Amino acid sequence: MALLEITNLSKFFGGVKAVDDFNYTLDSGHLHAIIGPNGAGKTTIFNLITGIYPPTQGKIFFDGQEITNLPPHVIAQKGIARTFQNIRLFPDFSVLDNVRTACHQQANYSVLEGLFPTPRRARQEKELTERAYNLLELVGLANRAKERAKNLPYGHQRRLEIARALALQPRLLLLDEPAAGMNPDETEKLMDFIEEIKEKFNLTILLIEHHMEVVMGLCDDIVVIDFGKKIAQGTPEQIQSDETVIQAYLGAGEEL
Amino acid sequence: MILQQIVNGISIGAVYALIAVGYSLVYSVLNFSNFAHGDVLMLGAYIGFFSLMLLKVPFPLAIAMAMVGAGIIAMIIEKIAYRPLRLRRAPLLYFMISAMGMSIFLQNFTIVTIGPNFRTYPDIFPVKPFAVGNLSIGRLDLVILIATVIVLLLLTWLVYKTRIGIAIQAAAYNMRVASLMGINPDLIATLVFLLAGASAGIGGVLFGMKYTVYPWMGVLTIKAFVAAVVGGLGSLPGAVVGAFVLGITETFAAAYISSAFRDLFSYLLMTIIIVARPAGLMGTVAQEKA
Amino acid sequence: MSGYFAGIVILTCVNLLAVLGLSLLTGFTGSFCFGQAGFMAVGAYVSTLLTMRLDAPFPLALVAGCFASLLVSIPLGYPTLRLKGDYFAIATLGFAEATRLVVENLEKITGGSRGIPSIPTQTSLPVILIVALFCVWLIRNYVSSRHGRNCIAVREDQLAAEAIAVNTFRYKQISFAINAALAGLSGGFLAHYVGFIQPSMFGIPKSTELIAMVIFGGMHSVTGAVLASIVLTALPEVLRVASAWRLVVYGALVVTIMVVRPEGLLGSWELSWSSLRELRSAWQRRFQTQS
Numbered sequence: 001m002a003l004l005e006i007t008n009l010s011k012f013f014g015g016v017k018a019v020d021d022f023n024y025t026l027d028s029g030h031l032h033a034i035i036g037p038n039g040a041g042k043t044t045i046f047n048l049i050t051g052i053y054p055p056t057q058g059k060i061f062f063d064g065q066e067i068t069n070l071p072p073h074v075i076a077q078k079g080i081a082r083t084f085q086n087i088r089l090f091p092d093f094s095v096l097d098n099v100r101t102a103c104h105q106q107a108n109y110s111v112l113e114g115l116f117p118t119p120r121r122a123r124q125e126k127e128l129t130e131r132a133y134n135l136l137e138l139v140g141l142a143n144r145a146k147e148r149a150k151n152l153p154y155g156h157q158r159r160l161e162i163a164r165a166l167a168l169q170p171r172l173l174l175l176d177e178p179a180a181g182m183n184p185d186e187t188e189k190l191m192d193f194i195e196e197i198k199e200k201f202n203l204t205i206l207l208i209e210h211h212m213e214v215v216m217g218l219c220d221d222i223v224v225i226d227f228g229k230k231i232a233q234g235t236p237e238q239i240q241s242d243e244t245v246i247q248a249y250l251g252a253g254e255e256l
Numbered sequence: 257m258i259l260q261q262i263v264n265g266i267s268i269g270a271v272y273a274l275i276a277v278g279y280s281l282v283y284s285v286l287n288f289s290n291f292a293h294g295d296v297l298m299l300g301a302y303i304g305f306f307s308l309m310l311l312k313v314p315f316p317l318a319i320a321m322a323m324v325g326a327g328i329i330a331m332i333i334e335k336i337a338y339r340p341l342r343l344r345r346a347p348l349l350y351f352m353i354s355a356m357g358m359s360i361f362l363q364n365f366t367i368v369t370i371g372p373n374f375r376t377y378p379d380i381f382p383v384k385p386f387a388v389g390n391l392s393i394g395r396l397d398l399v400i401l402i403a404t405v406i407v408l409l410l411l412t413w414l415v416y417k418t419r420i421g422i423a424i425q426a427a428a429y430n431m432r433v434a435s436l437m438g439i440n441p442d443l444i445a446t447l448v449f450l451l452a453g454a455s456a457g458i459g460g461v462l463f464g465m466k467y468t469v470y471p472w473m474g475v476l477t478i479k480a481f482v483a484a485v486v487g488g489l490g491s492l493p494g495a496v497v498g499a500f501v502l503g504i505t506e507t508f509a510a511a512y513i514s515s516a517f518r519d520l521f522s523y524l525l526m527t528i529i530i531v532a533r534p535a536g537l538m539g540t541v542a543q544e545k546a
Numbered sequence: 547m548s549g550y551f552a553g554i555v556i557l558t559c560v561n562l563l564a565v566l567g568l569s570l571l572t573g574f575t576g577s578f579c580f581g582q583a584g585f586m587a588v589g590a591y592v593s594t595l596l597t598m599r600l601d602a603p604f605p606l607a608l609v610a611g612c613f614a615s616l617l618v619s620i621p622l623g624y625p626t627l628r629l630k631g632d633y634f635a636i637a638t639l640g641f642a643e644a645t646r647l648v649v650e651n652l653e654k655i656t657g658g659s660r661g662i663p664s665i666p667t668q669t670s671l672p673v674i675l676i677v678a679l680f681c682v683w684l685i686r687n688y689v690s691s692r693h694g695r696n697c698i699a700v701r702e703d704q705l706a707a708e709a710i711a712v713n714t715f716r717y718k719q720i721s722f723a724i725n726a727a728l729a730g731l732s733g734g735f736l737a738h739y740v741g742f743i744q745p746s747m748f749g750i751p752k753s754t755e756l757i758a759m760v761i762f763g764g765m766h767s768v769t770g771a772v773l774a775s776i777v778l779t780a781l782p783e784v785l786r787v788a789s790a791w792r793l794v795v796y797g798a799l800v801v802t803i804m805v806v807r808p809e810g811l812l813g814s815w816e817l818s819w820s821s822l823r824e825l826r827s828a829w830q831r832r833f834q835t836q837s
Contacts, residue, residue, distance in 0.1 A: 091702060114691035341804065361796075478643070
């Protein structure tokens with residue numbers, strides 16, 4: 001069943017066609033990837049899906065419901081979580097609070113109970129803290145829970161951002177270059193980790209990646225875009241032998 | 257009568273325009289509103305005033321001194337209050353607070369050193385207005401309008417026709433990309449503040465001549481900021497358009513509705529504009545890069 | 547307790563109430579409000595008009611002033627809180643100036659720029675002290691709740707906050723409303739302590755003074771806001787410093803803090819039993835390593 005359906009999606013910035021008539025259907029329960037040369041419009045697609053930019057044209061459906069032009073927080077509420085290419089944590093928050101904040105939807109005490117504490121609030125807060133610790137345990141950061149997020153090393157920040165996204169209990173997880181800046185060893189660990197969370201939380205994952213070994217080894221379905229247009233889609237084998245893809249990458253001087 | 261109101265509106269709009277371009281210039285490049293701009297204007301007004309009264313220099317020289325002085329002060333402010341924040345990429349909030357702190361400091365430092373009294377510029381131009389038919393046009397208003405036009409033309413030439421200006425434009429478009437292309441952001445910031453400061457300097461002198469000079473006169477430039485918002489923050493033509501729209505709206509509201517509540521209409525106009533068009537009349541909505 | 551000392555405590559509480567609101571709005575939620583004095587003015591004038599013209603009981607008038615101020619924040623925040631922070635800052639400044647303008651020109655009702663004299667001085671020390679401490683407790687609760695964390699998330703990174711399903715606009719509105727209510731309350735107490743009000747009491751210097759208190763104490767700490775209100779209200783009263791010099795120092799300090807230590811005196815440290823215990827154990831550790 002299609003979890004995410006994108007039809008005729010376009011985004012123009014002035015005269016620049018960042019995304020041009022993009023069509024895409026994403027089945028649930030798989031690992032999908034968007035690849036393409038730098039500046040091909042990959043991150044723009046994420047920003048369109050998550051509602052950060054309104055599209056110039058086209059429609060986006062999530063789980064059969066139209067989500068085009070909804071504000072970002074509503075789209076997140078519906079179950080789409082994401083990470084950012086250049087990591088956007090809450091820098092002054094503790095590691096724990098970064099995740100605990102993202103758990104906020106699992107509590108339902110009111111603003112009034114925020115001012116006047118009730119037993120219900122205490123109970124729910126305890127649950128949120130436990131949940132946050134569990135997620136930190138999962139990404140291996142529980143022992144650094146009290147540190148400020150901005151003081152973590154880069155690799156840990158990446159993992160913390162994934163933990164924060166998982167705190168939303170999403171159905172679709174968008175990862176924007178999760179392996180950026182990692183060495184091969186770290187990248188391999190990350191791949192295992194992505195597999196693990198996919199199984200554990202029954203997730204559908206869509207990722208943008210430059211590390212080809214990540215994409216080819218991990219994903220069931222790959223979309224290649226160039227200049228905002230989809231130029232190919234298929235399994236890793238199909239993509240590796242696709243003429244247009246090779247052309248696009250050779251043209252951009254990157255290795256496939 | 258209506259024509260007379262338009263003339264009055266234009267003369268106020270000209271003063272606003274001169275100040276609003278300073279706000280917009282800084283905003284376009286550095287993406288924050290320099291709330292201390294009004295106090296630079298105030299200092300410019302004092303420099304002009306004392307040049308005339310104590311140094312007895314001729315009027316054009318007094319204007320030049322106010323422009324140079326205010327430009328240098330604005331540069332120093334940038335170095336002290338904003339540059340360290342910019343270098344560590346502090347959030348917008350910190351810029352606004354720092355600007356507010358600078359504004360409090362300058363205002364009250366002037367009060368304790370120069371004194372809180374109002375000072376009046378000598379009459380350089382005859383007070384008697386021109387009469388064109390039924391219209392009366394103040395000589396000072398005419399001078400202000402001409403000065404504004406000259407300054408705006410100069411600024412336009414600088415920003416759109418010179419190498420420095422093109423560097424400023426590139427920085428306004430995208431500071432990071434510009435710095436990759438070899439444009440030094442610190443230098444651009446310095447230049448922008450110098451230009452904004454110089455325009456505030458002449459604005460201060462003219463403002464001081466039209467009204468009076470006093471330490472908290474910078475507060476009056478809120479209206480110029482409103483004009484910049486109406487026109488579209490960060491757009492130079494927008495600042496000018498916004499200034500004249502605001503000036504004329506204000507005079508009409510004062511003449512036909514209520515003069516006591518004149519400023520209320522300015523804020524009302526601003527609110528209506530940003531509700532209908534958040535980017536202002538001439539601005540474009542900047543979308544944050546994710 | 548001498549009347550002089552009691553007066554300082556009352557004024558401290560008046561400032562504290564307004565500073566608490568700002569601490570939540572500007573310090574925790576990250577929206578820069580330039581016109582706090584405007585909300586104080588609304589609270590002061592509404593409550594005063596009720597006690598003086600309609601003989602309303604003081605508590606009722608206070609609540610009405612508080613509520614009126616809250617109501618004003620809604621149409622003011624609605625168009626501006628969605629936009630970049632600059633617009634909100636200028637809108638609040640414009641609001642404060644517009645309020646002053648209205649008060650000055652509605653002479654029949656408000657007494658114009660001469661103000662309203664001989665207001666019954668009904669603010670008593672125990673009452674305002676209890677109310678202020680209660681409000682500190684409320685705000686402390688709020689910032690440590692899920693809603694408070696969402697506010698901080700908005701301040702830290704608005705886009706990331708949206709991405710974790712935080713309705714940033716709503717949280718800004720709530721903080722703004724709470725801020726306005728507290729400022730309105732503060733204004734009501736002030737009017738009924740000093741015994742007269744005039745528009746010049748609620749000008750830009752008052753707004754800046756309040757903002758300075760939030761910044762000095764630490765933008766991310768309620769404890770800091772409380773301490774700064776106490777020190778910055780009491781010190782000038784005791785030292786009798788000329789107000790202009792005081793503001794010169796405030797201005798210079800605000801810039802210095804932003805440049806050197808933007809988190810202010812206390813950063814995000816809060817006074818609580820557990821934080822005190824942590825302090826104590828840190829001391830002990832230091833002592834042990836030395837010996």
